[in-house]
Amino acid sequence: MPQLKNLVPVIIIMAILAISCSFLTEKVSNLTGKQDSQSLAETNTAGTIATLPPTEIIPPTIAQLPTQALTEKPPATKAPKPTQVPTRDTGSLATAQAQPMADFVASLQTQGYMGNTEGTYYALDDFEDSLAQINYWQWTPTDYSPKNFVVRSKVEWASASETANWDWSGCGFIFRENVEKSEYYMVQLGLDGYIWAGTSVAGKTTWANAQKHLSLDIPEGNTELVVIVNGTNVTALVNGQEAFQTQNNLLGSRLTSGPLSFMLNSGTNAGFGTRCKWTNVELWELSE
Numbered sequence: 001m002p003q004l005k006n007l008v009p010v011i012i013i014m015a016i017l018a019i020s021c022s023f024l025t026e027k028v029s030n031l032t033g034k035q036d037s038q039s040l041a042e043t044n045t046a047g048t049i050a051t052l053p054p055t056e057i058i059p060p061t062i063a064q065l066p067t068q069a070l071t072e073k074p075p076a077t078k079a080p081k082p083t084q085v086p087t088r089d090t091g092s093l094a095t096a097q098a099q100p101m102a103d104f105v106a107s108l109q110t111q112g113y114m115g116n117t118e119g120t121y122y123a124l125d126d127f128e129d130s131l132a133q134i135n136y137w138q139w140t141p142t143d144y145s146p147k148n149f150v151v152r153s154k155v156e157w158a159s160a161s162e163t164a165n166w167d168w169s170g171c172g173f174i175f176r177e178n179v180e181k182s183e184y185y186m187v188q189l190g191l192d193g194y195i196w197a198g199t200s201v202a203g204k205t206t207w208a209n210a211q212k213h214l215s216l217d218i219p220e221g222n223t224e225l226v227v228i229v230n231g232t233n234v235t236a237l238v239n240g241q242e243a244f245q246t247q248n249n250l251l252g253s254r255l256t257s258g259p260l261s262f263m264l265n266s267g268t269n270a271g272f273g274t275r276c277k278w279t280n281v282e283l284w285e286l287s288e
Contacts, residue, residue, distance in 0.1 A: 097121075097123060098121040101121050101150075101152070101282045102117075105117045105150055105284050108150065108228065113228050113230065113233075113235055114148075114228070114230045116286065116287070117286075118287045119149075119284050119286040119287050120285045121282070121283070122144060122282070122283040122284075124143075124144075124278075124281035124282070124283055126277070126278060126279045126281065127140065127277070127278045127281070128275070128276070128278075129262060129277075130264070130272045130273055130274065130275040130276070131264050131266040131273045131274055132266060132268065132269055132270065132272055132273025132274075133266055133273065134165065134267060134269045135168045136265075136266055137186075137263060137265040137266070138264055139174045139186075139261040139262060140261055141177075141261045142260050142262065144259070144260050144283060144285070145258055145259045146175070146283065146285040146286070147176070147229075147256070147257050147285075147288065148285075149175075149228075149229055149260070149283060149284060150227070150229075150284040151173060151226070151260070151281070151282070151283050151284075152280075152281075152282045153224070153225055153226075153279065153282070154222060154223075154224055154279045154280045155171045155189060155222060155223055155276065156222040156276070157169075157191060157222070157276050157277075158219060158272075158274070159218065159219035159220065159267070159268060159274050159275075160219075160268060160271030160274075160275075161219070161267075161268035162218070163268075164219070164267035164268035164270075164274065165267035165268070166190065166191040166192035166218065167191075167192040167194070167196070167267070168190075168267035169192075169267035169274045170188040170190040170191050170196065170264075170265045170274075170276075171188065171189055171225075171262075171263070171265075171276035171278070172187045172188035172189055172196075172263045173186070173260060173262065173263055174259075174260070174261040175187075175258065175259075175261070176229075176251065176257055176258045177255075177258035177261065178254075178255065178258055179258065182200070183199070183200060183201045183202070183254065184199070184200055184255065184258065184261075185197070185199050185200075185234070185248070185255050186263055187227050187234065187236055187263075188265055189216075189225050189236075189238065190265075191216055191218050191267070191274075193214040193215060193216050194212075194213060195211065195236045195238075195244035196210065196265075197234060197244060197246060199248065199250050199255065201254060201255070208246040210244070211243065212241075212242070212243045212244065214243055223238055224237075224240070225237070226238075229251070231251070231252065232247050232248055232252045233245070233246070233247050233251075234246050234247075234248065234251070260283070262278055264276045
């Protein structure tokens with residue numbers, strides 16, 4: 001059978017070709033499947049990223065900060081009060097600044113102005129004020145509210161007028177003020193040469209009798225003023241000399257406590273009016 005014999009190689013070749021085609025088809029199919037799977041994975045990943053909200057980190061800028069943080073200064077810090085100096089004999093505890101005042105208070109005791117010198121020393125800041133409203137006074141509180149005390153200060157004054165109402169021109173202190181009722185006791189060094197002291201209670205001002213007359217420079221000058229308050233007694237010293245002393249029962253009943261303030265009285269409307277300046281202000285608060 002020569003014809004059948006000749007067909008055998010052809011059949012073998014065709015079989016080989018069929019096997020090869022089947023292998024190639026599977027290879028291509030597998031490659032296409034991998035590519036489709038990769039494309040799907042990429043598509044899914046892209047879809048996942050696309051659905052996440054965008055994240056944007058923006059550093060803060062000055063425009064985003066509160067305006068208050070840029071314009072406000074830090075709050076002021078109140079300085080601690082000086083060390084207590086109980087008596088003039090405790091020199092080891094006294095500061096160099098406090099000891100002269102302690103000695104001064106002790107000298108006042110020997111003159112009979114007080115029975116006990118035990119207390120606490122404070123150095124107050126210098127203060128200046130002016131008022132151009134004739135026959136009016138104003139006051140500015142300090143940070144202290146002593147009941148019994150000695151306050152010593154250099155006082156300077158100036159008037160814009162050489163014809164001011166001198167009995168209504170002056171510098172001094174207000175103390176034991178009832179802020180709610182605007183009631184207080186005042187001591188003023190009048191530029192007419194007298195100490196004017198009295199109460200303002202229930203809308204009425206009552207002055208004590210003026211005593212020693214002083215020679216003061218006008219329209220401007222300076223002196224040392226000391227005010228001593230002990231119980232119901234009030235004393236004023238000018239340049240070391242007693243110029244005024246009185247006793248008032250309201251200091252033992254109605255005016256028993258309250259702030260200590262700088263007080264200014266103006267006797268003219270002209271220019272700056274009356275100006276007062278307190279320097280080297282020392283306060284000795286007597287212990288109760």
